[in-house]
Amino acid sequence: MTDSAPANYEAAVERLEEIIDRLDSGQAGLRETLDLCREGKELVDYCAGELDAVGEGLKELNLDDLAAKLDSSASPGS
Amino acid sequence: MANPQISLGVSATPGPDLPGPFAVGRYAKKLKGWMRERPRVLLIGEVTGVGRSKVQAYFELRDGEGAVPCAIWLRDLERAGLPDGALRDGAEVVIAGGLDYYEGGGTASPNFCFRATHVRLAGEGDLLARLEALRTQLRAEGLTTLQKQLTRSALPKTIGVVTAEGGAARRDLLAGLERRGWGGTVVWAFAPVQDRHAAPAIARALQDLAARPEIEAIVVTRGGGSLADLWAFCDETLCRTVAMLRVPVVSAVGHERDTTLIDDVAAVACSTPTHAAEAAVPLDCRGARRELGRQALFLRRGADGAIGARARHLGSLARGPARALQRQRTILNQKTREIRAASERGIAERGAFQRRIATIVLERTRRRALDRAERAGEKRRRHGAALDSAAERAVAQRREALRQAAVALRAHDPERTLERGYALAETPDGEPLTSAAAVAAAGRFSLRFSDGRVDARTAADPGPGAGGDQGDR
Numbered sequence: 001m002t003d004s005a006p007a008n009y010e011a012a013v014e015r016l017e018e019i020i021d022r023l024d025s026g027q028a029g030l031r032e033t034l035d036l037c038r039e040g041k042e043l044v045d046y047c048a049g050e051l052d053a054v055g056e057g058l059k060e061l062n063l064d065d066l067a068a069k070l071d072s073s074a075s076p077g078s
Numbered sequence: 079m080a081n082p083q084i085s086l087g088v089s090a091t092p093g094p095d096l097p098g099p100f101a102v103g104r105y106a107k108k109l110k111g112w113m114r115e116r117p118r119v120l121l122i123g124e125v126t127g128v129g130r131s132k133v134q135a136y137f138e139l140r141d142g143e144g145a146v147p148c149a150i151w152l153r154d155l156e157r158a159g160l161p162d163g164a165l166r167d168g169a170e171v172v173i174a175g176g177l178d179y180y181e182g183g184g185t186a187s188p189n190f191c192f193r194a195t196h197v198r199l200a201g202e203g204d205l206l207a208r209l210e211a212l213r214t215q216l217r218a219e220g221l222t223t224l225q226k227q228l229t230r231s232a233l234p235k236t237i238g239v240v241t242a243e244g245g246a247a248r249r250d251l252l253a254g255l256e257r258r259g260w261g262g263t264v265v266w267a268f269a270p271v272q273d274r275h276a277a278p279a280i281a282r283a284l285q286d287l288a289a290r291p292e293i294e295a296i297v298v299t300r301g302g303g304s305l306a307d308l309w310a311f312c313d314e315t316l317c318r319t320v321a322m323l324r325v326p327v328v329s330a331v332g333h334e335r336d337t338t339l340i341d342d343v344a345a346v347a348c349s350t351p352t353h354a355a356e357a358a359v360p361l362d363c364r365g366a367r368r369e370l371g372r373q374a375l376f377l378r379r380g381a382d383g384a385i386g387a388r389a390r391h392l393g394s395l396a397r398g399p400a401r402a403l404q405r406q407r408t409i410l411n412q413k414t415r416e417i418r419a420a421s422e423r424g425i426a427e428r429g430a431f432q433r434r435i436a437t438i439v440l441e442r443t444r445r446r447a448l449d450r451a452e453r454a455g456e457k458r459r460r461h462g463a464a465l466d467s468a469a470e471r472a473v474a475q476r477r478e479a480l481r482q483a484a485v486a487l488r489a490h491d492p493e494r495t496l497e498r499g500y501a502l503a504e505t506p507d508g509e510p511l512t513s514a515a516a517v518a519a520a521g522r523f524s525l526r527f528s529d530g531r532v533d534a535r536t537a538a539d540p541g542p543g544a545g546g547d548q549g550d551r
Binding site for chain 1: 232233235252265267286359374
């Protein structure tokens with residue numbers, strides 16, 4: 001099991017597939033199986049969170065508006 | 079440009095050790111002549127700042143590296159036969175001509191220009207030749223590989239897009255993103271995509287987007303057009319800017335057959351905005367959600383299954399002895415049934431066998447008995463006949479013997495003796511007195527004749543008075 005959160009979605013998916021391959025092989029003992037399942041569930045939660053972050057509908061911003069907002073927030077009188 | 083050596087025959091007095099001073103008007107005339115003697119060449123570039131006077135048209139011809147002021151007499155322009163308005167700002171043209179210089183006058187200003195005598199719109203061949211030269215140069219500098227070495231996120235949350243605000247490419251890109259089920263943030267940086275202002279504006283937009291840390295990929299896109307229309311995306315400065323960005327750039331300029339220089343330096347070159355959407359968001363979010371659900375289910379079942387399977391295995395092991403006993407019991411019962419069946423079968427077979435044997439024995443016995451009986455019968459019949467014969471013979475013999483005995487007996491019968499006149503002395507009780515002594519001893523006796531008895535007494539007998547009776551004598 002990894003000690004830290006995955007670096008990104010791709011790394012999480014890659015590790016998840018490794019885990020599933022290992023479980024699929026049927027060679028993991030009970031303790032290892034339980035550890036892998038726990039780690040896999042954490043990775044699934046992470047991936048689900050990443051997918052949720054891009055799952056609430058497409059948002060459109062304009063770079064000029066962002067720049068203007070940035071300028072106004074940086075201005076002391078704003 | 080080397081300083082023209084124009085000798086006016088006057089030696090310079092003050093200042094450095096240079097020829098002159100020369101009269102400027104004469105110098106200008108000499109300069110004009112020298113310039114006109116320069117070789118005529120062809121130039122290619124974008125027309126900007128077009129203007130006209132009564133006799134000539136003037137404009138600047140420029141590209142990313144510099145510009146030259148140009149002029150063409152109107153009569154030469156008309157002879158070129160360009161379509162109306164073809165000589166306009168943004169047009170890519172090829173001009174033929176050479177250096178020219180107007181020396182001015184007492185009040186007129188001097189003017190330098192490239193005097194064009196021929197002009198035509200730049201063709202694909204002209205642009206492709208320039209494009210190829212630039213491509214070779216950028217490749218040689220290693221600028222075409224830098225973007226391709228960047229790591230692209232499979233699931234960016236925010237992407238930047240540089241395109242024309244009202245272009246179809248914008249709509250197609252959005253449709254492509256939604257088709258992948260991606261609902262992240264798009265930061266639009268609108269810029270002109272076709273004229274001499276396009277390349278600098280696009281480069282500026284790219285830099286501004288790349289400066290925002292949340293942006294993980296940038297798409298540069300526009301619809302199709304001629305190579306001249308897409309020429310902004312072959313701009314050297316723009317391409318160098320793209321190559322040096324820290325954010326991966328996805329280019330989708332023109333159609334499939336169009337290849338601009340930005341495609342060479344970008345991280346990914348796509349043929350359409352739709353493909354650019356797939357390259358900017360490599361992960362198909364809808365498919366990924368389905369796959370993630372499947373994996374989550376697998377893991378849940380994996381954990382439960384691992385425990386359950388082992389529990390079942392343990393349970394199975396625990397039930398092993400009882401199952402083994404049961405199995406043995408079943409085997410035993412089966413054997414017992416088999417033995418019983420075999421036994422019953424054996425008994426029945428033996429019974430049948432014995433019955434068969436008994437039947438055979440009985441039959442044989444019966445036959446033997448019958449044979450014996452028949453033989454006995456035959457024997458009896460034979461013996462019977464013999465017996466009958468023997469009996470008859472015996473009877474006959476016995477009859478003969480009897481007859482002979484009767485004859486003999488008759489011959490010895492006292493009665494026959496009596497009949498011949500003899501008498502038999504007997505005691506009164508009828509016992510024969512066979513001797514004289516017996517008669518003398520008896521005293522009294524009877525004499526039996528064949529025709530009756532006569533009592534008698536011996537002379538020694540005293541009679542009745544002497545105690546004997548003589549009357550019966």
